[in-house]
Amino acid sequence: MISSDISLVEGFNVPTEFSPVYTDECSTRIKCTADIIGQCPNELRTPGGCNNPCMVFKTDEYCCTSGNCGPTNYSRFFKDRCSTSFSYPTDDLSSLFTCPSGTTYRVVFCQ
Template identity: 70%
Template sequence: MNMDFIDISLIEGFNVPMDFSPTFNGCTRDIRCTEDINGQCPAQLKAPGGCNNPCTVFKTDKYSCNSGNCGPTEYSRFF
C-alpha cells in the first residue's frame, strides 16, 4: 500500500523545529513540532544548541522511569 510512517518525539531532547508535510497523492495531514522549546528550556536541561531530556542530565530512575514505578515530573510536564 506504499504507506509511510513518521514519528516526532522529544524523548531524547530537542534542538530544531520539524515539519513533515505530504507533497502528493491527496495527503493533507501534517506532523509538526514547531514550538520554541529551546527558548523555554529549563535552565537545568539547556545544552549547546538545544534542550536535553532529564534522563540524560540527571541519570536517575525518577526521570528515566526504568522501574515502572514512576509518574510525571516537572520536566515531563514541560515537554
C-alpha cells in the first residue's frame, strides 16, 4: 500500500489536485484548489504564496517542536479551504489516503 497526501504544513503556493488513475481499490481524489493566496492572512503573506505560521512566528504552538500541538486559527484557515490536506504537523490521519502499490497517479497543478 502507498499513502498519499497534500500538506499545507509548510505553506501554500500552487493549487493542486492529486488523484489515482481510477482503480476499483482506490478512487479518492485529493485537491487543494481554494484561493489561499488571495485570502491569506496578512501576517502570513509572502510573494507568490502563503507562509506557514511556524516560519513567521517560530513558536512551539505553530512549529510543534514538542510533538504535542493542536490546531490553531492559522491551521484552521488552511483546513477550512482544503479539508483533505494536512494543515499542521500532528493533523489527524483523515488527510492521508492509501492506494495499492503500483497505482498510477495524476497530478495537476492549477492556476
